[in-house]
Amino acid sequence: MVNYNNDEELNAIFHALADSTRREMIHMLSQKESTVSELAVPFDMSLAAVSKHIKVLERANLVERSVKGRVHSCRLNAGSLEKITAWLNMYERFWSKRFDVLEEELLKAKKKEH
Amino acid sequence: MVNYNNDEELNAIFHALADSTRREMIHMLSQKESTVSELAVPFDMSLAAVSKHIKVLERANLVERSVKGRVHSCRLNAGSLEKITAWLNMYERFWSKRFDVLEEELLKAKKKEH
DNA sequence: ATTATAGTTAACCATATAGTTAAATATATA
């Protein structure tokens, strides 16, 4: 009835996003790849806490890490957000008019072609 | 620095979505408006638990309720999912090619017009 | 008036979450 793999994945992703700190981290990473300490700067919390937040983002596959010496560099991962977009698209007609508008335009343009 | 109103709102929405039961409820509601007991059918849990889940969805403004006699009818609310789509759109280039594809098509079509 | 139905609320429990501080690990620098 339900796909529990995909289900658990979505749980992890949505849960990771349900926190302002982690969303802010994602925002930072959308600007530039950053180290753990760089990610920590805007937040009034211990590095240990920051470390945990990053782990939550990693578990959700929203963030990837590459270690070079003692420095851990984090970057956004495309894949995971795609999954939630896919989920959202199922309920598109309930909230978004953006596609409709685009598709309408496209249709009009196509019509003119012929 | 951060908009805490919108922030709390996003927290509530993402949190509401981070649970398979609640996502399944949203799916059901995308098919048809349903009562609390109808929503409860597929789930192996008490009505009290179902009631709580619905409340979480309501707090996130994902679901609205209208009471008629003793029956509570629930329906999807467009607004909230729009907010998360808006958030996602900020990071669009990191995950979604859908708009690109659509827009490319549109451009091609427009070009042919002239 | 009694009973059945639809749903909520309260009290409780186990586990998860988000934070802390302190100690540990690993690497770079003096």
Next chain:
DNA sequence: TATATATTTAACTATATGGTTAACTATAAT
């Protein structure tokens, strides 16, 4: 080698979450 830096891990705490059962409220049906 000794020390400083980058980060994780462990142990702990307070609160939130997701579930339970039992009692309650409100409405409908007999």
